[in-house]
Amino acid sequence: MLAPLKTGQQKGETKCGVECADTNKGKDHCGNCETRCMGDAECRAGKCVQPAAAKAAADEEPATVRGQVKADERTPETAAAVEVASATKAAAVEPAPAAKAADGDAVGVDDKEEERKCPTDAPDWCAGSCADTVTSKYHCGGCYRPCFGTKTCVHGACTSPAPSSKLSLHSWLSVFLSWCKSWSHLSGCPPGQKRCPGSQNCIPNGDCCPGDSSCNPPGQKKCNGKCIPIADCCKDEECEGGKTCSDGQCACGDGDRQCGNACIPNERCCSDDDCGGGKICDPSTKKCRCPKGHGKCGETCIPRDRCCKDSDCDEGQACSPAGKCKPRCKQGKRWCESLGRCARCCRDTWECDDDPPCCESGCRAPVPP
Structure with missing residues (x-):
């Protein structure tokens, strides 16, 4: 609130519009008619200072604020000093409303400052320099409104940093799988099929299973886009003994037959029962031969003394x-x-x-x- 108007100008006072003020200690007109000290700031020797700094005003120079450097004497350096001091020492100030003279002309307004033009990315004239009051830490939402501490200016308002939000690997995986399930129609699977989640033996970015069944339930596994019993084979590499995978079963190919866990040509023997004429099956060659002490006689074997x-x-x-x-x-x-x-x-x-x-x-x- 402005101080009561004075009817007569006293010694040491300055006429500010229709009132007289002591610009050395007047809070509403500190240093000149345009500057008003905000909050707890006090006017000492024509400068706005915080109460803590007022006690040491005689020994050290108070914070520099807008209005203490004349507009026609400002340089980029002094303007920057004003901006930094405003944020760090909380010497918040703003121009006092210009008083109107009887003839309607504004009193105490710096015509040169009024004519300054700022670029579009910093359109506001504050503390002798251009600023963007939407993002400026020192002029947030308006001139001379600094953001303190770790706050930043977001859309013209001082905002505290968002709290850290860290999810565990398990939480991220749960979110990912839930997202995949929700967007299964975008998984790239053929019509009528769905993508299998990683918890069911399918990798998260790849395999498709029938859409009308639970993908890879207990006792089943994935095989070429479908679910099959876990005991069945899916490819030849899963079979042993030269067998190939056919319809989920490991079997011998054409011209071969099974002998134990292996496949052998049809003309080879698997046991003595496959041999006649007293012959036996050689386990290493799978061929019929006469036993030890016997010789071949036609298609039969006889003792060597015969x-x-x-x-x-x-x-x-x-x-x-x-x-x-x-x-x-x-x-x-x-x-x-x-x-x-x-x-x-x-x-x-x-x-x-x-x-x-x-x-x-x-x-x-x-x-x-």
Whole structure:
């Protein structure tokens, strides 16, 4: 509020419009008619100072504020000093309303300052310099309204910094998965499919599963955009023993057959049951061979002390059907084990052992071998 008007000018006073004021200590006209000390600031020797600084006014120079440097004597340096001092020492001041003379002319207004032009990015004239009162820390929302401490000027208002907001990795992941679920239609999956969240064995940025089912539920896994039982195979690399993956099952290819956990060619043996004629299956080569102490005779195996053909016997001997070398019989006869000599056989074959027994008469000639 302005001080009461004075009717007569006293010594040491200055006429300010229609009133007289002591500009050395008058709070409403401090230093000149234009400057008014704001808040708790006091006017000492024509300068606005805070109460704490007033006590030391005789020893140190009070803060510099607007109005203490004449407009036509200001330089960029003094203008900057005014702005900094206004923010740090809270010597808030603002121009007093210009009083009107009887003839309507403004009194105490600096015509030069009124004519100054500021750029669009700092359109306001404050403390002898141009400022943007929307963002200026020292002129926030208007000239001579500084923001103190860590506050900044945001849209013309001093604003405290936003509190730190740090989310844990788990919280961020939850937010991310929730976002993905909400925007599944933008996931890039084919129509009718949805993107699987990471908690269900799918990576967050990639795999699609049927939209009408829970993606990768317990006991299932992802495979080429669909869910399959976890025991099924998805690709050949999951199969062992040369098998390939077909319809979720590891199987041998064409021309092969399964032998244990491996695949072998169809012509190879897997066990002795695959071999005939007394042969056994070699486990390393998967081929049929005669056991130790036996030799091959045609498609069968016989002990090595047996003969396979007549050439295996000494001269004058022949190989009997039992694989033994016996005296060579004359034509029409064969060695007969039951008789221990050559005899005619009751059959039309050359097998003449104990079954059927050999006969000496009543037999027709055998068929030559």
